[in-house]
Amino acid sequence: GGAGVxxxxxxxxxxxxxxxxxxxxxxxxMPRSAVARLRPLLVLVVVLGAGxxxxxxxxxxxxxxxxxxxxxxxxxxxxxxxxxxxFPAAPGGGAPALTLRKAAGESVEHVLMKxxxxxxxxxxxxGLEVERELEGERFKPDLLALDAATGAPxxxxxxxxxxxxxxxxxxxxxxxxxxxVAKYRIQLQGYAxxxxxxxxxxxxxxxxxxxxxxxxxDSLDRYFDDAGVMCIERADAxxxxxxxxxGA
Numbered sequence: 210g211g212a213g214v215x216x217x218x219x220x221x222x223x224x225x226x227x228x229x230x231x232x233x234x235x236x237x238x239m240p241r242s243a244v245a246r247l248r249p250l251l252v253l254v255v256v257l258g259a260g261x262x263x264x265x266x267x268x269x270x271x272x273x274x275x276x277x278x279x280x281x282x283x284x285x286x287x288x289x290x291x292x293x294x295x296f297p298a299a300p301g302g303g304a305p306a307l308t309l310r311k312a313a314g315e316s317v318e319h320v321l322m323k324x325x326x327x328x329x330x331x332x333x334x335x336g337l338e339v340e341r342e343l344e345g346e347r348f349k350p351d352l353l354a355l356d357a358a359t360g361a362p363x364x365x366x367x368x369x370x371x372x373x374x375x376x377x378x379x380x381x382x383x384x385x386x387x388x389x390v391a392k393y394r395i396q397l398q399g400y401a402x403x404x405x406x407x408x409x410x411x412x413x414x415x416x417x418x419x420x421x422x423x424x425x426x427d428s429l430d431r432y433f434d435d436a437g438v439m440c441i442e443r444a445d446a447x448x449x450x451x452x453x454x455x456g457a
Contacts, residue, residue, distance in 0.1 A: 263293035263308070266437025269317070270429065280426060281394075284317040294320050299438050304328055309339060318393040321428055322368040323351050326391055328432075328439045330354075334364045348375055352389075362386055369393065373407045380408065380419055380454060389420045397423040401451035408454045418454025 264272065273283040291313040298306040307327060311320045323339050331337050334354035341353045343362065352366035365379060366389040380388055392400060401421050408419070425431060425447040432441040443450075 263295050265295050265297070266429075266433050267435065269294060273317075273429070280429075287311075288316050289313055294324070295437075296324055296433075296439055297437050304331065304439060307339075316369065318424075319351075319369045322391045322393060322424055323366075324439065325424060325428065325432060325441055326352055326366050326368065326389065326422075328441050329443050330364060330366075330389075337364060348379060350379075365389070366391065373404065376404060376419060377407055377411045381411075387420065388418070389422060392421070392423045393428070394426040395423050397421055397449040397451050401453055405453040418452065421451040421453065423449040 272287060273280065290311070292311055294309050294311055294317075296307040296309070298304065307324060309320050309324055311317065327337060327339055330352075336357070337352060337354040339352055340349070342349050343353060343355075350362075350365045351368045352364070353362060354364035355361065356363040362383050364387045365383060367375070367379075368391045371390055376390060390404070400423075404419060404421065427447075431447055432445075433439055
């Protein structure tokens with residue numbers, strides 16, 4: 210703006226800290242001397258507010274601001290923040306509420322994939338959990354369900370960037386179990402071919418296969434209604450699926 214116009218910085222979070230869309234003391238009529246004394250406190254409020262609290266799905270949509278920027282650019286700006294994402298319960302006794310922590314450095318897409326996989330498989334695997342560690346395992350799955358009788362993994366899922374060596378190791382260690390690897394906004398055919406070649410080259414134990422799924426770029430709008438309730442089925446036309454390996 211022109212000379213003498215205060216520069217207001219938009220604060221993180223829907224509506225900004227303390228419900229203010231913008232926070233600029235000069236714009237609120239405070240004298241410059243008071244602003245100078247308050248500046249360290251204001252910086253502290255901004256830093257603390259950036260990683261605190263939780264966002265509902267509608268609030269997450271508001272932060273991303275569809276149409277103003279590309280989804281990829283918008284979510285990359287959120288990547289450095291840490292907050293909870295609250296997925297509400299479905300009405301009529303459907304899926305229960307779910308709250309997932311988005312860590313600093315974790316992408317929004319990664320959180321969405323974990324939630325969507327949970328939504329698709331929670332009925333088939335009632336004990337399905339997100340980010341559960343398993344004693345004696347080298348790797349930590351994004352989603353895990355244990356066999357009630359044996360305590361061994363019955364369902365294992367990885368989301369996002371997953372090293373091929375990890376895929377081979379998990380497929381070989383838990384043959385015959387459902388092992389899902391989820392990706393976001395990719396054409397699955399090429400990735401499936403890479404995974405298939407690596408499984409063929411390393412020859413994991415019989416039954417060591419992988420089920421691959423790719424979520425579309427518009428998953429946030431496609432699979433969550435206006436209230437943020439998850440609405441997804443495995444047969445949805447927007448999903449790409451591929452089975453690779455002998456156990457897939």
